[in-house]
Amino acid sequence: MDLISGIQFDSFAEFLDMGGYSFNVWAVYGLFVVFITVNLYVPVLRRKSLIRDLKRRQTLAEQAHGAEVNSAGRHKLEEAEGNS
Amino acid sequence: MWLWFAKLGSPKWFYELSTKWLPWLTAAMVLTLGVATIWALLYLPPDYQQGYTSRILVVHVAVAGTSLAFFPLMAVAGTITLVWKMKLADMVAKNAAALGAWFSFITLATGSLWGSVSWGTWWEWSDSRLVSMLFQFFLLLGVVSLRSALEDSEKAAKACALLSIVGCINVVVIKYSVEWWNTLHQPASPVSMESGSANGPEFWIATALMILGVYLFLSVSLILSTRNEILQRERKALWVQELLADTKSGRG
Amino acid sequence: MDSTALNKPSTWSAFALTLKRDLLIAFKRKNDIVNPFMFFVIVVSLFPLAISPEPTKLAEIAAGVIWIAVLLSAMLSMDSLFRADFEDGSLEMLLLSPHPLFFLVLAKNIAHWIVSGLPVVIASPLLAYMLKLPGDSYLTLLLSLLIGTPTLSLIGSIAVALTVGLGSRGLILAVITLPFSVPVLIFGTLAVQSSAAGLPAGGYLALMLAILAGSLSLAPLTSAAALRISVS
Numbered sequence: 064m065d066l067i068s069g070i071q072f073d074s075f076a077e078f079l080d081m082g083g084y085s086f087n088v089w090a091v092y093g094l095f096v097v098f099i100t101v102n103l104y105v106p107v108l109r110r111k112s113l114i115r116d117l118k119r120r121q122t123l124a125e126q127a128h129g130a131e132v133n134s135a136g137r138h139k140l141e142e143a144e145g146n147s
Numbered sequence: 148m149w150l151w152f153a154k155l156g157s158p159k160w161f162y163e164l165s166t167k168w169l170p171w172l173t174a175a176m177v178l179t180l181g182v183a184t185i186w187a188l189l190y191l192p193p194d195y196q197q198g199y200t201s202r203i204l205v206v207h208v209a210v211a212g213t214s215l216a217f218f219p220l221m222a223v224a225g226t227i228t229l230v231w232k233m234k235l236a237d238m239v240a241k242n243a244a245a246l247g248a249w250f251s252f253i254t255l256a257t258g259s260l261w262g263s264v265s266w267g268t269w270w271e272w273s274d275s276r277l278v279s280m281l282f283q284f285f286l287l288l289g290v291v292s293l294r295s296a297l298e299d300s301e302k303a304a305k306a307c308a309l310l311s312i313v314g315c316i317n318v319v320v321i322k323y324s325v326e327w328w329n330t331l332h333q334p335a336s337p338v339s340m341e342s343g344s345a346n347g348p349e350f351w352i353a354t355a356l357m358i359l360g361v362y363l364f365l366s367v368s369l370i371l372s373t374r375n376e377i378l379q380r381e382r383k384a385l386w387v388q389e390l391l392a393d394t395k396s397g398r399g
Numbered sequence: 400m401d402s403t404a405l406n407k408p409s410t411w412s413a414f415a416l417t418l419k420r421d422l423l424i425a426f427k428r429k430n431d432i433v434n435p436f437m438f439f440v441i442v443v444s445l446f447p448l449a450i451s452p453e454p455t456k457l458a459e460i461a462a463g464v465i466w467i468a469v470l471l472s473a474m475l476s477m478d479s480l481f482r483a484d485f486e487d488g489s490l491e492m493l494l495l496s497p498h499p500l501f502f503l504v505l506a507k508n509i510a511h512w513i514v515s516g517l518p519v520v521i522a523s524p525l526l527a528y529m530l531k532l533p534g535d536s537y538l539t540l541l542l543s544l545l546i547g548t549p550t551l552s553l554i555g556s557i558a559v560a561l562t563v564g565l566g567s568r569g570l571i572l573a574v575i576t577l578p579f580s581v582p583v584l585i586f587g588t589l590a591v592q593s594s595a596a597g598l599p600a601g602g603y604l605a606l607m608l609a610i611l612a613g614s615l616s617l618a619p620l621t622s623a624a625a626l627r628i629s630v631s
Contacts, residue, residue: 069190078189082199087260091203092188094260095210098253099180099364102246106371113375117382118391229624282578289575293561296571305628306561310575313557313621317579320610324582328589 158235158377159386165370172367179360183209187353194350200264201350207257209357211280213365214254217247217287222315225308235373237304238380240311242372244290246365251284275329279322286314300380413498414506421510424483435476436518442468443526454531461530462591465540466584469519469548474573476515477555480507481563481626490563490630500623508549508556508619516548532595539594539604546607547587553611553618554579560625582610 072078081088187205194201221243227236258277259269271277290310297303381387425431446464447457484490484507493503523544524537532540558575562568590603 071190071192081202082193084198084200084264087264088199088202091206091257091260092184094253094256095184095206098210098249102249102368103364103371106368106375109375110371110378113378114391114394117378117387118394120382121388121391282581285574285578289571289578292571292574296562296565296568302564302628302631306625309557309621309625309628310561313579321578321581324585328585 158238158381159384161235162374162377165374169367169370172363172370176360176363176367179356179363183353183356183360187357191349191353192347194347197265200261203257203261203264205350205354205357207254207261208354209361210250210257211254211276212358213361214247214250214280214283216362216365217243217250218283218311218315218318221247221290221311225311228304228308229312234380235377237308238373238376239369240307241294241304242369242376244287244294244307244311246368246372248284248287248291250365251280251287254280255284273329275322275326278325278329279318282321282325283318286318290314410498410502413496414502417493417503417506418510421507422513425510425514431476431479432514432518435472435515436522438475439468439472439519440522440526442471444529447530458531458533458595461527461532462536462540462588462595464530465523465526465532465544466547466587466591469523469544470551470577470580470584472519473516473548473551473555474576475569476511477552477559477572477576478569480511480552480556480559485563485630490626494626494630500626501619504556504560504619504622504626505615508552508622511556512549512552516552520544520548532591535597536591536594536600539600540591542604543587543590543600543607546604546611547583550583550607550611550614551580553614554583556622557618557625560622561629563626563629583607586610 224236224240263269586603590600594600
């Protein structure tokens with residue numbers, strides 16, 4: 064009940080209008096949301112591409128040595144990276 | 148004590164701990180930011196002087212206050228890098244510089260959006276906070292560009308550490324000299340610059356919640372990018388190789 | 400003096416020798432002295448063309464113009480502080496020397512200032528006249544530049560030392576150093592402006608002296624640390 068009556072606006076249009084300062088208020092909150100999303104989403108995207116890249120290197124190194132598919136191949140990977 | 152310290156510096160330890168903490172921190176961040184934003188937008192009573200523009204200040208004050216933490220953070224990380232050669236400190240510092248530049252930029256942008264309604268101008272040289280924030284932005288960009296200019300990553304780590312320490316001192320000196328400069332060039336602004344202080348307790352509670360949310364966001368973003376940095380730099384380490392083998396391909 | 404100094408080099412004689420060597424090299428390579436100075440003069444003389452030849456307008460901006468030009472020419476000349484020594488390897492010899500690097504860096508800084516800062520200070524009254532600076536403030540301008548230019552050299556040397564190994568570093572040097580010189584710029588112009596307005600400028604000059612003292616003790620230390628990082 065209090066959650067409804069506590070709202071400072073009577074209509075949605077009034078909420079959008081922000082007492083005549085709609086541009087400034089919404090621009091600030093828009094910037095804020097973009098700022099937060101970008102700085103969270105970019106690291107997440109980067110993590111995905113990084114893991115894809117690192118995994119590809121891992122399998123490439125394993126294939127290069129024509130060795131076992133199991134995780135023992137990682138020692139070969141280190142050699143391969145050291146040589147390249 | 149020293150064992151603990153050495154453990155703290157180990158990227159592997161940080162990575163594993165952050166894996167455990169990240170969901171909680173993210174949940175806390177979403178909750179705090181969500182509640183603070185909804186409260187500020189919907190429930191905050193209009194200020195008797197500024198009306199609904201005080202909603203801008205909730206965000207602006209939170210981002211501005213948090214952006215002041217970056218140079219001290221980078222200076223501490225830099226000291227740790229230079230003295231104990233801890234790899235982790237540099238990984239944090241590297242990402243903090245870029246994130247700090249973002250924070251400063253958003254502070255300036257939200258500040259001018261607020262200024263345009265309450266001072267009647269987008270930019271005001273006679274407000275020392277604006278001017279010193281601008282120079283903090285420049286200094287942070289300087290650290291970022293020094294990092295990208297130096298190719299040897301160990302050299303870059305130490306150079307940026309040193310620059311961050313010097314920069315931290317300099318931010319303080321700039322702040323005081325700009326304030327001094329300001330009192331001499333009498334502000335020509337028609338509105339009192341201190342009108343932001345006329346807000347009631349609801350405003351400060353919303354702002355405090357927002358500050359908490361922004362700090363949580365800062366830590367989550369920094370942890371995420373530091374984890375990437377760890378994977379990148381430690382890619383030849385055994386534990387990273389094992390971790391990669393465990394993750395499903397392409398969909399980490 | 401030279402032979403005894405080479406046989407039993409004390410820190411002081413190492414300091415003096417570095418100073419002497421750098422000055423000697425600078426006077427042999429006159430371009431390093433002349434170009435920043437010419438740059439300073441040209442930049443200042445462009446302002447009346449770009450803004451207005453009106454004496455009252457010029458007088459208003461004179462202090463700022465001179466200080467900005469000083470800042471930019473200091474930036475240009477900074478580049479030569481460690482570069483030649485880095486390229487021919489003598490910087491590494493300097494790092495290996497048993498003397499505290501603090502004093503050697505300080506000597507290089509002083510030599511650099513004598514070569515690039517001092518000419519600018521000496522020429523400043525002439526340019527101030529061309530910009531119609533009010534007559535009372537010449538002494539203040541001279542003093543503020545005398546205090547301010549070595550401070551700029553000292554602050555700049557940190558950034559130069561950090562970027563000494565880089566191929567193209569002109570711009571990054573400016574990006575790092577210019578924000579650092581804000582306090583010097585503020586107090587330098589304030590001093591000149593307030594004496595042009597007939598107010599005492601001693602307080603600003605004292606503040607600038609304090610900044611100079613601070614950077615005199617801290618900047619060579621930081622530059623030395625930065626050199627050890629970049630040259631390794």
